[in-house]
Amino acid sequence: MSDYSLLILPGDGIGPEVMAEVRKVIGWFQTNRGMRFDVSEDLVGGAAYDKHGKPLADETMAKAQQVDAVLLGAVGGPKYDNLDFSLKPERGLLRLRKEMDLYANLRPAQCFDALADFSSLKRNIVAGLDILIVRELTSGVYFGEPRGIHDDNNNPENEGGRVGINTQRYTSGEIRRVARAAFELAKKRGNKVCSMEKANVMESGILWREEVQWVHDNEFPDVELSHMYADNGAMQLVRNPRQFDVIVTDNLFGDILSDAAAMLTGSLGMLPSASLGAPMDNGRPKALYEPVHGSAPDIAGQGKANPIACILSFAMALRYSFNEGQAADDLEKAVEKVLADGVRTADLMGPEGGTPVSTSEMGDKITEAL
Amino acid sequence: MSDYSLLILPGDGIGPEVMAEVRKVIGWFQTNRGMRFDVSEDLVGGAAYDKHGKPLADETMAKAQQVDAVLLGAVGGPKYDNLDFSLKPERGLLRLRKEMDLYANLRPAQCFDALADFSSLKRNIVAGLDILIVRELTSGVYFGEPRGIHDDNNNPENEGGRVGINTQRYTSGEIRRVARAAFELAKKRGNKVCSMEKANVMESGILWREEVQWVHDNEFPDVELSHMYADNGAMQLVRNPRQFDVIVTDNLFGDILSDAAAMLTGSLGMLPSASLGAPMDNGRPKALYEPVHGSAPDIAGQGKANPIACILSFAMALRYSFNEGQAADDLEKAVEKVLADGVRTADLMGPEGGTPVSTSEMGDKITEAL
Ligand SMILES: CC(C)[C@H](C(=O)O)[C@@H](O)C(=O)O
Numbered sequence: 001m002s003d004y005s006l007l008i009l010p011g012d013g014i015g016p017e018v019m020a021e022v023r024k025v026i027g028w029f030q031t032n033r034g035m036r037f038d039v040s041e042d043l044v045g046g047a048a049y050d051k052h053g054k055p056l057a058d059e060t061m062a063k064a065q066q067v068d069a070v071l072l073g074a075v076g077g078p079k080y081d082n083l084d085f086s087l088k089p090e091r092g093l094l095r096l097r098k099e100m101d102l103y104a105n106l107r108p109a110q111c112f113d114a115l116a117d118f119s120s121l122k123r124n125i126v127a128g129l130d131i132l133i134v135r136e137l138t139s140g141v142y143f144g145e146p147r148g149i150h151d152d153n154n155n156p157e158n159e160g161g162r163v164g165i166n167t168q169r170y171t172s173g174e175i176r177r178v179a180r181a182a183f184e185l186a187k188k189r190g191n192k193v194c195s196m197e198k199a200n201v202m203e204s205g206i207l208w209r210e211e212v213q214w215v216h217d218n219e220f221p222d223v224e225l226s227h228m229y230a231d232n233g234a235m236q237l238v239r240n241p242r243q244f245d246v247i248v249t250d251n252l253f254g255d256i257l258s259d260a261a262a263m264l265t266g267s268l269g270m271l272p273s274a275s276l277g278a279p280m281d282n283g284r285p286k287a288l289y290e291p292v293h294g295s296a297p298d299i300a301g302q303g304k305a306n307p308i309a310c311i312l313s314f315a316m317a318l319r320y321s322f323n324e325g326q327a328a329d330d331l332e333k334a335v336e337k338v339l340a341d342g343v344r345t346a347d348l349m350g351p352e353g354g355t356p357v358s359t360s361e362m363g364d365k366i367t368e369a370l
Numbered sequence: 371m372s373d374y375s376l377l378i379l380p381g382d383g384i385g386p387e388v389m390a391e392v393r394k395v396i397g398w399f400q401t402n403r404g405m406r407f408d409v410s411e412d413l414v415g416g417a418a419y420d421k422h423g424k425p426l427a428d429e430t431m432a433k434a435q436q437v438d439a440v441l442l443g444a445v446g447g448p449k450y451d452n453l454d455f456s457l458k459p460e461r462g463l464l465r466l467r468k469e470m471d472l473y474a475n476l477r478p479a480q481c482f483d484a485l486a487d488f489s490s491l492k493r494n495i496v497a498g499l500d501i502l503i504v505r506e507l508t509s510g511v512y513f514g515e516p517r518g519i520h521d522d523n524n525n526p527e528n529e530g531g532r533v534g535i536n537t538q539r540y541t542s543g544e545i546r547r548v549a550r551a552a553f554e555l556a557k558k559r560g561n562k563v564c565s566m567e568k569a570n571v572m573e574s575g576i577l578w579r580e581e582v583q584w585v586h587d588n589e590f591p592d593v594e595l596s597h598m599y600a601d602n603g604a605m606q607l608v609r610n611p612r613q614f615d616v617i618v619t620d621n622l623f624g625d626i627l628s629d630a631a632a633m634l635t636g637s638l639g640m641l642p643s644a645s646l647g648a649p650m651d652n653g654r655p656k657a658l659y660e661p662v663h664g665s666a667p668d669i670a671g672q673g674k675a676n677p678i679a680c681i682l683s684f685a686m687a688l689r690y691s692f693n694e695g696q697a698a699d700d701l702e703k704a705v706e707k708v709l710a711d712g713v714r715t716a717d718l719m720g721p722e723g724g725t726p727v728s729t730s731e732m733g734d735k736i737t738e739a740l
């Protein structure tokens with residue numbers, strides 16, 4: 001019998017290439033640490049559309065509900081740009097998030113010392129940066145109803161005659177559960193949470209602020225909590241990102257702010273993410289892990305992609321799904337060692353040089369370092 | 371008879387201090403260039419609340435509708451943090467924007483050479499930066515209905531029992547008019563527009579993209595147009611902001627992205643903004659000018675505030691409301707000269723030193739330089 005079941009969804013673009021390197025890492029832990037993984041693989045995004053005519057087949061969705069963890073590569077590509085909204089590769093990913101109810105999206109933005117010079121920010125601003133953005137992932141304007149594009153022909157003042165609508169909708173319960181996740185995580189880190197919204201212009205932001213405060217006062221009074229408007233948050237991330245420990249925010253603000261935070265580190269190819277839901281019968285949370293980077297169609301299939309973000313996503317799976325904290329630490333250290341040794345995929349190659357390697361060689365180096 | 375009518379709303383915090391310096395500049399143009407300004411002054415924000423019990427009196431609103439241009443300092447302060455949503459200082463500003471129908475908010479993010487080292491970004495990334503964000507300002511989630519916080523007691527799954535709602539709503543006409551403003555401005559600059567939305571997850575973003583494209587194809591085919599998802603936009607602003615010329619985006623994305631862009635320059639105390647609406651009978655657009663910075667209650671009343679953002683907002687008024695392009699250029703050059711001479715308010719004082727001056731001395735230096 002296996003200990004851990006994993007569904008691998010390589011997806012599009014560089015997804016399959018980087019996932020092949022994760023396979024090596026999984027193999028290493030099977031052979032050398034006696035972990036038993038039951039790994040299955042399936043399609044998502046454009047790859048699923050090509051085969052099934054939709055970006056996530058129902059059988060794939062059902063499988064995802066049964067495994068301990070889903071590992072996803074990336075979705076999307078120019079080939080699919082003109083598909084109908086409901087068929088776009090992104091919808092496959094959004095369906096997974098929604099139906100697995102993965103409400104807490106953990107996006108660490110960490111600056112690796114060996115790579116600090118890649119940042120467009122000054123070294124003294126980003127060196128040692130280690131923040132964690134906890135983004136609500138199953139609600140808000142991404143999923144709220146009503147939504148759509150409608151005719152507005154009876155309105156003579158509306159040149160063009162159409163109207164586009166989306167709804168930002170949050171329940172207090174949705175806010176509380178992601179706030180709890182953020183506070184729990186903060187307790188294991190710097191013990192500080194900053195919550196971001198636009199309570200000065202949006203009522204949903206007022207509710208957000210009040211409910212986060214409620215969870216704090218009733219359940220986590222010892223964690224330091226502050227509130228910040230999201231526009232100021234964007235500014236502060238650029239000005240002095242190290243003032244933050246954990247940031248908790250909604251789906252849309254989280255999308256934008258976590259991307260800005262990721263770019264501060266200068267090495268997008270390094271950043272993993274975890275999306276967690278409620279505990280299943282076996283006590284493990286529903287979980288999906290994916291790199292923050294996209295499908296990078298421009299370099300797909302050329303052995304240029306950096307597999308580290310995907311490998312570190314697997315490290316997050318070891319930690320959050322399988323409770324193998326030691327193994328996760330070891331894997332993260334192996335990555336750091338390889339970087340300190342100057343091993344570099346193309347995206348990490350800077351003026352100071354290093355040993356250029358392909359996607360596959362990077363995977364080999366990391367398993368060797370383990 | 372006066373040539374130009376101006377309503378000055380100093381507002382809260384450092385607003386009155388910085389506005390006093392603008393008054394000097396206005397005086398200079400009256401005396402030395404024979405421009406005749408009819409200047410009146412009134413209250414907005416917390417100052418208006420203190421007197422009238424609301425953040426903008428109806429008479430002030432009526433005056434704002436009649437003048438050629440409104441010049442606003444800043445609103446808000448901790449004293450007003452616990453006021454009801456509808457009474458908060460911000461509502462005064464939002465009412466002005468909405469009732470004057472100021473749909474195009476121009477936010478230049480310019481990096482002044484003398485100040486490039488203030489940026490948290492590397493000099494080679496930001497030196498010479500000159501982008502213009504055109505933010506839609508009268509619609510979207512800021513104003514869409516339905517909105518509010520409601521009881522949701524019949525939903526046993528909703529711990530807390532409340533729900534917060536806001537609506538993102540854009541008509542094609544609203545999108546087209548701000549797109550036109552962006553294309554017109556681009557023609558006078560780098561001839562390039564990048565439009566940002568989340569068309570991959572929001573239908574209102576799809577409409578946004580289609581309508582901007584329509585205006586381009588039908589009216590501005592010679593301006594270069596690109597589209598970008600707003601999360602990627604946030605990343606690209608951090609990674610390589612000089613790739614942009616004009617960015618056009620909606621009210622909420624514009625709020626966040628323009629603040630991130632402002633912070634790239636490292637000198638928030640320098641950045642002006644203009645909010646423009648449709649032409650009035652005299653051919654001038656409805657207009658409100660304000661610095662990008664806030665009311666900075668922590669330093670209010672101490673003579674520490676930098677008046678340059680507010681003075682440059684007046685320069686924008688000269689250019690966009692009064693068609694005094696030459697005067698605007700002269701004023702901007704005077705500011706550059708004073709900076710090049712090393713004159714510095716506290717916020718601009720860096721390691722390389724300079725001549726420290728108060729708010730009022732900075733105003734004097736700029737009028738002298740004129
Ligand atoms: C691909 C897209 C739907 C997605 C999002 O907007 O959430 C992506 O930007 C992300 O952040 O994971």
Ligand SMILES: CC(C)[C@H](C(=O)O)[C@@H](O)C(=O)O
Nearest residue numbers: 200201231460461463464625
């Ligand atoms: C003060 C606030 C209502 C305002 C906004 O959100 O638009 C401010 O952040 C701005 O950008 O002018």
